[in-house]
Amino acid sequence: MPTIKSFPNFFSQTDPHILQNIKTVTEHLTQYYHAKCYIVGGAVRDRMLGDTCKDYDIECFGISIEDFETAMEHLGAQGVGKSFFVYKYHDLDISLPRTEQKVSKGHRGFEVSLATEEKEASRRRDFTINALMYDIQNERILDFWDGLKDLEDKILRVVDKRSFVEDSLRVLRAMQFAARFGFKVEEESCRLCQGISLDDLPKERLFKEFEKMFMGSYLHYGLYYLLALGIGKQLFNEDMGKRSFIVLSRILQRSQKNFVEALRPYYFLFICKSYFSLDITEILERLGAPAVYYKKVAAPPLPTDVTVSFIAHLSLKEGIIEYVGNYHKDVIAVAKKLDVWDKPFDRGVIPAQLMAEGFSGKALGDELQRRTEEKIMSLKEK
Template identity: 30%
Template sequence: MIKKFIKRIFGGKEAETIPVGPVTLGPQEHRINPQLVSPNAVRVTQTLQDAGFKAFVVGGAVRDLLLGVKPKDFDVATNATPEQVKRLFRRAFIIGRRFQIVHVVFGQEIIEVTTFRGASAESAPKDEHGRVLRDNTFGEQHEDAVRRDFTINAMYYDPASQVVLDYHDGIADIRNKTLRVIGVPEARYREDPVRLLRVVRFAAKLGFSIDPATREPIQVMAPLINNVPAARVFDEMLKLLMSGHALACLQQLRKEGLHHGLLPLLDVVLEQPLGEKFVTLALAGTDQRVREGKGVSPGFLFAALLWHQVLEKWHAYQAAGEFPIPALHLAADDVLNTQTEKLALQRKITTDMRDIWAMQPRFERRSGKSPYKLIEHPRMRAGYDFLMLRCASGELDQELGDWWTDFIAADGPEREVLLARKPKGDGDAAPAKKRRRRAGRNKRKGPAEEGAPTENPT
């Protein structure tokens, strides 16, 4: 009766966004395994409850628990203010400008604690496109549920009572494998355009379909991402690429028309056979490492995604008469300058990218001391893995990768044998600097000397 009354007053679509009250699910209904819950998250909720506050595990952690997956991160929602939360824990730090949150630190684990959000104030500062710039309005739990982005992320779990509170039929959407925005999609995307990227990430990661009403405005509203601070876009892109489903996420980005401006010219790369194969191999390798619980280097990942843009400019600079190594550095500068404007790539990441790219010409020098010097490079492993990607994609002859695989595994005498072997394509050419020097001497001697070397300095 109450739902019908609300629908008559507000209309069907709007009524769906106004929670009448949560559906309460007990352990037999939600079947969450308590062993999957972080002991530190339980400690935070228990401490807050013992102090007289409400406290629940919330968001993606509840979603993953309902799917039977152990969450990587745990967020807690409470009616305690950030200052009240901070006073209860020895290592707690208030962070955030747009929304204030508290990081409670337990060794390597951080539990993020957020105060229940109230209805967004009309007076909250917004940009000209409607994006909320700052809003620390606190409120009740049902108001907090409305402020959440997707129905599957708007459920609250109390580890003490093992009860789940579901305000927006999130359980039903999880069972139907549907991703649905809470409220009017256009308005929610304007509030925070990063939600456009989050739709893609969750759909690809979970294998969920996007609700038609949620999907419809995405392509039209994609330009709003340009108004988001570059650091936030970078954070979201990093989550997307390191989700363990990077390839699926990138394909979904293109499908929804959201890749433009995030990774300029990526579409062009993916239309070229070598570029598509290279990026596909890189992302598939990253996904495999994430699934195996291995570390992934953001620098390596972005170096791979942007390599064919660097390669194109590298060739262009060389065609214009620049020597190979300076040409490569110029190409890297061009690409990184373009990307930093969009993604705010951190200095550590760009340094790693430059190191990986700069090593690539050195892998083609397989004589003298060059291989020994290269093998001592602190980023050698990343550079070698990158080389193997280039070989696997067909950009370089596989023989080069095999030679380096053997050289790395060999001992001293075996390495000397490999160096003595005439590598395919290397011939007995001297290093480029010596060849240029010889060419200069030959030019000064003139063509009259019969039998003078005619090496082509490359």
């Protein structure tokens, strides 16, 4: 029997448009087909953590495949994974409960069967905190795997060992969940992850999970499990000594309070690149990262001594707000002092003025550079 927790105000924080779509779907399925509808997966976890839910998955029990497809057609829902019984209705994912069995290599090599019971369907989830179900009609949480306790204890625990090892992506999900929520991977689950090969994962799937880790609020947890789960070793042949890990972990932990939100995806790699043995470009290529990552992460590293000259030269084209090293307190202080936090450095002269003085071509560029350096030198002397 599951643990049952009454939760009548589950939807109190839900966007009204999303809530209306949920009502439209569930009322149609319950009224005409007597189906039972549950919110499943991350939305339940996030609501229990007090976070805003954006992506809702609805799982429908007690309805045949034929009736389900008819209902989806009536609603105008689009099939996005018909072999997995998954449909999209606006921002909602609607599906039938299923079990999955690995039958061939690759992330698509699963044989899917219809599940009839809630516990059977929830068994395919990766971690207990993601296996919670919200019974919409009866306004209650169903917990078959002690996920509520693991949420309270901030633990990531595997639901089912057999099904877990069939999807190697789940190892990366452990890493990114730890980085996002500040959760620890339970010891036995950690050992399970360490024994799973990651060589069947394509770049796009790797990057998607790493990007979630990069966006996390607990990057030191992400770093720890990148190493502890063997992900760094398998994907990048990357390992790290205890001393380097401790130093880097502390930098990540104390730096996050100064992160600019627009640059959040790039800080982790920028900060870590001086500690990794592998060239950061090789890591980005292995992940299939977008071009913007190469530009941001390859920015000049922080010098030991953050000088006026360094910050002035760095801000000749754009404000320091665009520089990924802007989390450092000395960078912030000097940038604010030079008034280049959110705008370029004032050279004290513009090309039009030099052209009026008779400069052109290469001489114009040389003179602009000379006067810029002169302006910077005058600031250094103050």
